[in-house]
Amino acid sequence: MKLNRSTVQRIVIGISGGIAAYKTVGVIRELQKRGYRNIETILTANGARFVTPVTLGAITGKVPYTDTFESGRALSHISLVQPCGILAVVPATANTVAKFSGGIADDFLSTAYLACTGPVLVAPSMNAEMYRHPVTVRNLTQLKKDGVHVLDPDAGYLACGTEGPGRMPDSEIVADMIEYAMHRHIGGPFSGKKVLVVSGGTAEPVDPVRTLTNRSSGRMGKALAEAFALAGAEVEVIAGTGTVRYPAYCPLTRIETASQMLDAVLEKATEADIVVMAAAVADYTPAKPEDEKKKKDKNDLKLELKPTVDILKTLGSRYAGSKILVGFAAETSNVTEYAKKKLTEKKADLIVGNQVGVPDSGFGAEKSRGTLVSRDGTVEPFNTVRKDELAFHIAAKVAAMMELN
Ligand SMILES: Cc1cc2nc3c(=O)[nH]c(=O)nc-3n(C[C@H](O)[C@H](O)[C@H](O)COP(=O)(O)O)c2cc1C
Structure with a gap:
């Protein structure tokens, strides 16, 4: 028997519009260092305000998915995630978490989430009050019940100048949890x-x-x-x-x-x-x-x-x-x-x-x-x-x- 990291399966990284989006590039690099080369990205419209399609295209060698109705790539919200090794949303905004929890499919990422047949991981990252808000707590609880891997944020100094839970963990930790969730699914x-x-x-x-x-x-x-x-x-x-x-x-x-x-x-x-x-x-x-x-x-x-x-x-x-x-x-x-x-x-x-x-x-x-x-x-x-x-x-x-x- 030969055992290995399973690096052939496609990893799909979703990026929503949170300040931690700048760290996602580091997460992708970390996965690449571990041998994962088949990485695709989905960028929400607000995600694209924080990290550009040019950056993601350059580091993955593949044009990010941004628009469900893009001509020539229609229906890729399905083919991209059926099958895939994992869909990991890094960072996941309060808004994206809410959409996932409520089944709203009004952009590429939220539609791909509903279509995804592989495991899903979200890394919620936001201001501490947004994270503690009963609606966010409820939505994250729902996602866990739905079988989504929720990577708890770190507590610490946040971009908004306050302290509390909401920081996205370091790239190596996020990469660990992505590959672990993917391999758990594989068995x-x-x-x-x-x-x-x-x-x-x-x-x-x-x-x-x-x-x-x-x-x-x-x-x-x-x-x-x-x-x-x-x-x-x-x-x-x-x-x-x-x-x-x-x-x-x-x-x-x-x-x-x-x-x-x-x-x-x-x-x-x-x-x-x-x-x-x-x-x-x-x-x-x-x-x-x-x-x-x-x-x-x-x-x-x-x-x-x-x-x-x-x-x-x-x-x-x-x-x-x-x-x-x-x-x-x-x-x-x-x-x-x-x-x-x-x-x-x-x-x-x-x-x-x-x-x-x-x-x-x-x-x-x-x-x-x-x-x-x-x-x-x-x-x-x-x-x-x-x-x-x-x-x-x-x-x-x-x-x-x-x-x-
Ligand atoms: C500078 C700035 C930073 C933001 N950071 C976050 C964040 O870290 N987490 C979050 O949930 N929302 C954050 N927001 C709000 C989201 O961008 C907003 O809710 C947006 O609708 C999210 O869209 P999306 O989930 O489709 O990407 C931020 C907004 C701005 C202007």
Whole structure:
């Protein structure tokens, strides 16, 4: 089985006349970065006052739809959305939300909404009072009942100079929610399965201002969370240190130390069908962290360290045979050998041996090379693949192990 982002389906972006329309260009660029090239746009007449058809045409390579009665494109309010991967209205004005909720079809966007056979997402964005108005609340409630994905706006400083709910979330978050809604509709082998992804590094306190940590960025964990979720799973993430932003559709628990990670993992693993330990967990922690900041002096400093609890091993001893356990081994040498050893010692189902300490693989790198070692004895080397591709490949291997399709 091969798993991937489903990038071939058409994404239709509707843009109505709200101030956040300037951000929609960023959302389209973000989707394009993720490989979605089949993007069409619909612009309301008032939307066109905020962002021009020229801009949208230039970035998508396709002329936006603006007029239901445009000669030569009549009936495209139907063909555009029957079928489509998703219709996402970004931003959705109070007016457009009201029209959708009431079934008014008096322009291209509202008519296409009624005709749409794919999933629909709206990102309402407006002044806080407009958003809180009982009519808007009622209309959004109705849209949710009608099966529309409503992306709640952020609260914060609004273009009108006031503070409150109504801000359109950042482009990456909107793009996350669009691709998630689209993939939920498509389904996938992991539908109904729960996956716990543990990601990033840990930071062990030396004193109140210093920690012992590692170079993990969380990139691989993020890619795995995306791959399993886009392949249908309910994914939860536990993350330590690292710079990545995790997908907006995954509940996220933040931890710092190896011991906090252990507690969080043991609590959340009970519910999971699959646990993916992609975290770089400290093997040792300071035995006696100082209560006060350690002062500098001229003497050498010796730090006493004690071993931490091995999280994957603990999971293996509790859940081998009842849950699928995927572990990672970051190694500077003998990657395959160590991965095989780890698989047996930790009672895991799959170990991803990762080459670290080289520029094109491992911590922080976009790519990775190493070996996949499975419990059935298969050893599969991989050479400098992108972490997102590797994540989908790992998900496909797990699906095959579980005989899911
Ligand atoms: C400068 C300006 C900014 C506006 N921003 C918003 C907004 O953020 N959200 C909203 O719901 N309406 C906003 N409006 C009002 C809408 O443009 C108006 O309700 C319009 O009828 C919406 O048309 P449409 O939904 O067909 O695009 C704004 C109007 C102006 C003049």
